[in-house]
Amino acid sequence: MKKKQAAEAPVQKNDTVTVTFEDLTHEGAGVAKVDGYTLFVPYGIPGEKAKVKVVKTKKGYGFGRLLESLETSEDRSVPACPVYYQCGGCQLQHLNYGAQLQFKQKQVQDALTRLGGLDNVIVHPTLGMDDPWNYRNKAQVPVGMSNDGKLEAGFYQKRSHRIIDMEACAIQQDENDKAVQTVKEIAGKYGIKAYDEKKHRGTLRHVVTRHAQNTGQLMIILVTKGPELPNKKNIIADIRKAIPEVTSIIQNVNPKKTNVIFGDKTIVLWGEEYIYDTIGDIKFAISARSFYQVNPEQTKVLYDKALEYADLRGSESVIDAYCGIGTISLFLAQKAKHVYGVEIIPEAIADAKRNARLNHMQDITDFAVGKAEEVIPWWHKAHGIRPDVMVVDPPRKGCDEALLETMIEMKPERIVYVSCNPATLARDLKILEDGGYQTKEVQPVDMFPQTTHVECVANIVLHE
Known part of the structure; x- marks a missing residue:
């Protein structure tokens, strides 16, 4: 008995089709149908008519790339972040805030x-x-080396481990952005090399910052591959001079081949082990590795x-x-x-x-x-x-x-x-x-x- 062949999809890879988006997935991608065949398209918004290029097909569904909006939804918004379409940190900046709340x-x-x-x-x-920007009190930013040998710090490009270097993040508190950029510049000044996850060598893996919004206290954590941090005293002195409000400088050592940020060993380089913040009338001590809502x-x-x-x-x-x-x-x-x-x-x-x-x-x-x-x-x-x-x-x-x-x-x-x-x-x-x-x-x-x-x-x- 011959095996029944599956019906061929009505679209093929590299086809360009015109669709109208009907819904959003839980990941925020637009959902459209072509002769009953489902296409998932990032940045599509329900009600919009658009040209889409098919980039991948499977038996019952496929994936597309938005080429052009032919009829634009009133829910579409211009992203505030210049690297939004490259960075993987946010998924809904193209959707206005009222529509985001309805989506959730x-x-x-x-x-x-x-x-x-x-x-x-x-x-x-x-x-x-009321103001859905610059709210995150904690930044965890991977560090890498650019093609010209300079330190770069930013979030990973979507579905990759390529760092998108950035000076500011639209959802981070300004104090964290400033701290990350300052550490990047000071570490670069003293020739600190970023950790290379493929070769498992280098020094600086991540810069993590925690800002206590209600007390103003700031913690900076340098995550390194090993306990050695060349020019440690100069780096600490320069950070304190550039960011007078810093209250704690910490080193965390993570020698493992892993994408987990923190290792088991934490060292106080300068200042306090904790910063303090309040939620309502309750005060909390926050260490480098404490879980605390962002x-x-x-x-x-x-x-x-x-x-x-x-x-x-x-x-x-x-x-x-x-x-x-x-x-x-x-x-x-x-x-x-x-x-x-x-x-x-x-x-x-x-x-x-x-x-x-x-x-x-x-x-x-x-x-x-x-x-x-x-x-x-x-x-x-x-x-x-x-x-x-x-x-x-x-x-x-x-x-x-x-x-x-x-x-x-x-x-x-x-x-x-x-x-x-x-x-x-x-x-x-x-x-x-x-x-x-x-x-x-x-x-x-x-x-x-x-x-x-x-x-x-x-x-x-x-x-x-």
Whole structure:
């Protein structure tokens, strides 16, 4: 019996076609159809008619490159960044900000409906920023060598490891841009060579800067291949002279062949080990490798919403199952009787305990190292702790299945789920709903304007 041949695609590689975009993917690419065949085209906007060159075809879909907009959408915007179309840092600068917020609300709604089967959950309009630029308080910038032997620093070109040298980034705080450029110039002055990832040699791998918006403190981290940093004293002196507001200069050593930024060894070259910042009334100590939200203004919006959904009256026990350095835990402790935080990273728990002391909350908080799905049952068995409210803020992969089972078994009255990935949020909400919970509402928050990323907070209650 002859094998049935697959129907040939109506377009072939290098064809030029005229299309009308119908939708956006979760990565922000335009979606168009040619005789039922789907084309994904970066920078396409729904409603626009455009000429597109087909660059790749697969059995059921293909990819195109936008050649010319024939009918331009009112949602199209001129990118503020001169290297936007080369750099991989942002994906939505060509879309005006109101349309970005609608896109993110739809992204969350579509994930809940398609992946979670949750058709009746209210997804509120995305909470955006008045000024959606220059918001990032942390820069992590790879360093390379140009063809003429000079240091360059910038983000990687899309789908490559070629550095796009830049003087300023439209979504970084100005203080970080200035610090990165200054370090690049000073390191170049003293002949410091950039790390070559192919040959595994050179010195400077990354420049990382952290700026505390509410205190003005600035940390500069030089990530090097080895512990040696030629002309170290001169480099430190020049940085301090050029940037008087710097409070901390750190060296991190990463000798591994990896694209992970930080290594295990961190050395204070000058100043303090920590900088300090505030979110609302809570003060945080931030080290070189601490996880700390990069958009301070929207972090306050996100945490206020989490606090609202927790609905604390002062008598509740709360468990924060991915507590990090205690950011959400301490926010909740303002209104709870006691907050228990658990996190698998020991350094983060050490920071959480330090932050609790910093805010005089050590008596109403407890932090433990370990897997949440193991520590929480132990708390219950050994100490009789049964939470009234549980808060989870997992990584992009979502909650561990064992943790979801633990939450269902312990039956807290309310669960607040802070998510950075609508797809895994939808999956986990379905499991919780099958376990006796109801998702009342989801609030998207735009933590990362000009990019496709969206955070959201889900309000989940035990089904009566």
